[in-house]
Amino acid sequence: MTINEIQDGIIDDFSYFDDWMDKYEYIIDLGKNLPLIDESEKTDEKLISGCQSRVWLGVEHKEGIVEFKADSDAVITKGIIGLLIQVMSNQPAKDIVESELYFIDKIGLKEHLSPTRSNGLLSMVKQMKMYAVALNLIK
Amino acid sequence: MTTLTAIKKLNIQQIRNDFPILQTEMRGKPLVFLDSAASSQKPKGVIDAISQYYESQHANVHRGVYELSQEATDAFELGRERVRAFINSEFTDEVIFTRGCTESINLVASCFGKKFLNKGDEVIISAMEHHSNIVPWQMICEEKGAILKVIPVNEKGEIIFEEYEKLLSDRTKIVSIVHISNSLGTINPIKAVIELAHERGVPVLVDGAQATLHTKIDVQELDVDFYTFSGHKVYGPTGIGVLYGKRKWLDAMPPYQGGGEMIKTVSFEKTTYNELPFKFEAGTPDISGAIGLGIALKYITDLGLDAIAEHEKELLEYGTKKLLEIDGLRIIGTSENKASVISFLIDGTHPYDIGTILDKMGIAVRTGHHCTQPLMDFYGIPGTVRASFAVYTSIEDIDKLVAGVERAARMLR
Structure with a gap:
């Protein structure tokens, strides 16, 4: 599936939630059930420091396809990371570079990606794009 | 009384x-507002005083010969007098207006440091300081080759007094400590901290950012050398803060910033500085802030x-x-x-x-x-x-x- 197809799928999923409780419970469950990065791999090199929560981002690539792994110590942040990984990972570098992340806004979680929120998420998205840009250039 | x-x-x-x-x-x-330690909300009296000032009283202070400027000056200086009464300082000119508690500490670190800190001298802070009472001292210590010493805390979040006693030495030039910890709520025994430092002739700065809205401050009774706080944490406006300093220290310290207000005479060869408090208040001050702060302090004093x-x-x-x-x-x-x-x-x-x-x-x-x-x-x-x-x-x-x-x-x- 393309980045936009996945985004549209998430927007559709979220449209069934009636209130913020359901939505956050879903995100929290997503966060709890996603063992994203092994504890031993949570090195300082992969750490993107936010003021409020910490985020780790790892990247691998094979034949132009970029695979991201990320994690956080805060479960809501981790749940949102889960969504971002669904959208951005296992995609061609070129598509990641050109992607427009509209689903976060559409599902009402825009505040989590605000520069003042300092939870590491915005820096993570920037970092993901930087990797993709670099890989795209090498290719 | x-x-x-x-x-x-x-x-x-x-x-x-x-x-x-x-x-x-x-x-x-x-709204359930439980973040007053970051910034407290404002009573209507403060908000009204600020609007009223801009609607009918505004002109630059201290310079105008016309009535409006005189009125603005009086209102601004009444704000200063209200601060003096609130902290019970002996003289009104010991009250310096700043942008906030952070600037007050930076002012002392910079000006006191310039005058009194030398290589190998020591500055004592505690382990529960806000970054604004750590970084300014680190900066001046780095510049002067002085050393920052830290009083440790125990598990309850209290300073370990015996360790403080041990840290005080002939090399100590100033102690700078928080009155009430913003992250723990601990009220430090500042009276005892000050007394012990004074036995060695060492001045003490107390960061009162969290204290002014909870406790009565009497700088004379404390015998504190510098006391700093922000207006916005004590029901006043943002952008105004206070540095209280004993005259003897403020007089001995060089000015912080240069500009208008802080000078007596200026020529290209030599500038002489204004008297207290204006020596430390370069530029047009936060007039409405001082008025609002005065009203905020009156509000809680009346309560x-x-x-x-x-x-x-x-x-x-x-x-x-x-x-x-x-x-x-x-x-x-x-x-x-x-x-x-x-x-x-x-x-x-x-x-x-x-x-x-x-x-x-x-x-x-x-x-x-x-x-x-x-x-x-x-x-x-x-x-x-x-x-x-x-x-x-x-x-x-x-x-x-x-x-x-x-x-x-x-x-x-």
Whole structure:
């Protein structure tokens, strides 16, 4: 599936939630059930420091396809990371570079990606794009 | 003057009506504001005084020969006099207006440091300082080759006094310590800290950012050399702060910034500086801020600082008891001597997650390291959830917080 197809799928999923409780419970469950990065791999090199929560981002690539792994110590942040990984990972570098992340806004979680929120998420998205840009250039 | 009458009981509902923002909503729910330690809300009197100033009194101060400028100057200087009365300093010119507590500390670190710090000298702070009472000293110490010494804290979040005694030496040039910890609520024994330093002739700066809204400050009784606080934390406007300094120190220190107001005469060969307090107030000051701050201080003085302290003590005791009933909740900062600030963690949850869910319920708390990273490192925690109470905080606010935290914990665990 393309980045936009996945985004549209998430927007559709979220449209069934009636209130913020359901939505956050879903995100929290997503966060709890996603063992994203092994504890031993949570090195300082992969750490993107936010003021409020910490985020780790790892990247691998094979034949132009970029695979991201990320994690956080805060479960809501981790749940949102889960969504971002669904959208951005296992995609061609070129598509990641050109992607427009509209689903976060559409599902009402825009505040989590605000520069003042300092939870590491915005820096993570920037970092993901930087990797993709670099890989795209090498290719 | 002391009176024998019992401390009057405050009518909290009536006080809440004085604060327009408390009648508003957040996330579609009635606002439960429990972040007063970061910045307190403003009573209508303060808001009105600022509007009124801009509507009918505004002109630049200290220079105009016309009536309006004279009125603005009088209003501004009345603000200064109200600060003097509030902290009971001997002289009005010992009250310097700054942009806030941070700037006040920076001013002292920079000007005192320039004059009195030399290579190998030592500055003492504590392990529970806000970054604004760490970094300015680090900067001047680096510049001067001086050394920063840190009084350690115990598990309860209290300074270890014996360690402080050991740190004081002939090399100590100044002690700079927080009155009430913003992240723990601990009230430090500053009177004893000052006395001990003075035995060695060492001056003391007390960072009163969190103290002015909770306790009566008497700089003469404390015999403190510098006392700093922000207007916005004591129901006043943002952008105005206070540096109290004893004349002997302020006179000895070089100016902070150059410009208008702070000069007596200027020529290209030699400039002479103005007298206190203007020597440290370069440029047009925050006139409306000083007026608003004066009204804020009058507001709480009229309510009665003892009555406020009594109310906040009740909130602290009630909040502590209720929060501790929540399974897995642990309070960080357990000194017996505490202001109405409760920092806590819940096993198996991250403060950021708790804060995010409380926000959805219309409850404003602070999460994170509260600009005291070294202290969080000491406890080995990423941060805390902090609920802080002020005069307008009600028992119902605390009940909503407790219910909210319980609900958040259920969702997150």
